Amino acid sequence: MKILAGPNSEKIAQKIAEQLNLNQLGLSYKLFSDGESYLQIEGNPDKEDIIIVQTTFPNQExxxxxxxxxxxxxxxxGADKIIAxxxxxxxxxxxxxxxxxxxxSHSITMDLLSxxxxDSLVTVNVHNSEVFHNTAKDLEKYNLSILPAIIDYFKDKITEDWVIVGPDKGSKEDIALFAKELSLPSFVLEKYRDPIDHDVRFKDTEYECQSKSIILLDDVITSGGTALKAIKLLLEKNPSNIQFVVVHALAENKVFNEMREMGVKDxxxxxxxxxxxxxxIDISLLISKFIEEKFL
Structure with missing residues (x-):
């Protein structure tokens, strides 16, 4: 088995290769003046199982x-099995x-990959796991949860005055597990869409977080509008501080600067x-352990 790092994921591919003691195929890569990619695989993949590591943001297409x-x-x-x-x-x-x-677009993307x-696709915290597994039937699919890595990151940092918060009911299961593993209280914000202007809002409920340190955990941030509203609501409850944790950070840096200006600590x-x-938080070890258990 060998590893090939895509242009978007050179560092994480290098870590996985080192953790699994696998050789890497080389890749000659450049952009032409018209924006098209030049790719040349260096090395011999014949009769080998190949792991390609390539995240698809930024520049999705x-x-x-x-x-x-x-x-x-x-x-x-001549590669045998390809694991993306x-x-x-x-x-x-x-x-x-x-x-x-x-x-x-999701089902078409999955068909294209197949x-x-x-042959096998491994991703992390996909938007809808059920839909993901029901696409491209011939493609072996795995959706890894990042939660164990987040728990490991925080387990030596927390104190009793912390509370775990989820941004909506879709996060309820992960938030409950996160809080249970760290023996902390938790709650989930009540999000709704205004029937008139269709804007996303949060119900102003009496959340127990005064003088508490809050970890607000979200799965993805893009424009940042919803997360900023959640932070604004939580700040009104007078916590001691807020830490914003997100799995997939797609937002521009100005969104995170605005969070800092609002008073978000980390x-x-x-x-x-x-x-x-x-x-x-580095996910390479979680991926390496999964590869070792499933494919080696």
């Missing part, structure tokens, strides 16, 4: 196409048709999307 091109080429070069590690899977939220003619020769994400402007 470009990074996805590069992954498809690499997979197809590996098969043509996609820490952040783009288009996963476009998973259902709301109006006639709307493209369901058609390109990928902002932490997972390196499913590598960033150097906020602290990150």
């Amino acid at each position: 470009k990074s996805l196409l590069e992954l498809l091109l690499l997979s197809k080429t590996l098969k043509e070069l 590690i996609i820490p952040y899977l783009c288009y996963a939220r476009a998973d259902r048709k709301r109006v006639d003619g709307e493209v369901v 058609t390109a020769g990928i 902002i932490i994400s997972v390196n499913t999307i590598p960033r150097d402007d906020i602290e990150q």
